[in-house]
Amino acid sequence: MQIIEGKLALEGNEKVAIVNARFNHIITDRLVEGARDAFLRHGGKDENLDLVLVPGAFEIPMALERLLAGGKYDAVCCVGAVIRGATPHFDYISAEATKGVANVALKYGKPVTFGVLTVDNLEQAIERAGSKAGNKGFESMVGIVELLSLYRQF
Numbered sequence: 001m002q003i004i005e006g007k008l009a010l011e012g013n014e015k016v017a018i019v020n021a022r023f024n025h026i027i028t029d030r031l032v033e034g035a036r037d038a039f040l041r042h043g044g045k046d047e048n049l050d051l052v053l054v055p056g057a058f059e060i061p062m063a064l065e066r067l068l069a070g071g072k073y074d075a076v077c078c079v080g081a082v083i084r085g086a087t088p089h090f091d092y093i094s095a096e097a098t099k100g101v102a103n104v105a106l107k108y109g110k111p112v113t114f115g116v117l118t119v120d121n122l123e124q125a126i127e128r129a130g131s132k133a134g135n136k137g138f139e140s141m142v143g144i145v146e147l148l149s150l151y152r153q154f
């Protein structure tokens with residue numbers, strides 16, 4: 001049986017964008033740090049990494065669409081933090097961000113990962129932004145590294 005999988009190493013010439021939602025930036029800034037760390041530690045060059053800032057998670061899909069349509073980037077890592085409040089707003093923002101990113105990714109066939117936290121409270125967000133539950137930004141960029149290697153094979 002042939003197993004086709006990506007390597008956890010960049011070639012060094014890949015151009016990648018991070019789309020970050022500023023909302024809850026106390027959290028999302030940490031996700032960006034994790035994503036950048038992963039990119040550099042897996043062979044990426046800092047001059048090949050761009051950070052695109054949008055107001056909130058709801059705006060991530062449109063920024064993703066414009067970045068991929070422009071053809072400048074080999075992959076896009078999306079990060080954000082949607083934290084449940086007192087109203088159903090959380091459900092709408094989370095759903096639209098998730099489905100929007102998925103739909104755009106399928107349209108362009110380039111590596112896109114979803115590192116947007118959708119959590120019930122700030123403590124859960126902190127745990128996933130560089131503490132006891134890891135860093136979702138780092139994890140999402142590792143996914144980009146793997147997909148860039150994988151998609152070269154087919």
Ligand SMILES: Nc1c(NC[C@H](O)[C@H](O)[C@H](O)CO)[nH]c(=O)[nH]c1=O
Nearest residue numbers: 021023055056057058080081082083
């Ligand atoms: N409550 C959160 C938001 N809300 C803002 C929306 O994402 C959007 O920017 C606004 O509705 C204007 O279109 N965004 C997050 O990223 N996280 C939240 O917890």
Ligand SMILES: CC(=O)[C@@H](O)COP(=O)(O)O
Nearest residue numbers: 083084085086087089090
């Ligand atoms: C995810 C959100 O939009 C949330 O932060 C909004 O809080 P609230 O539901 O209390 O207005």
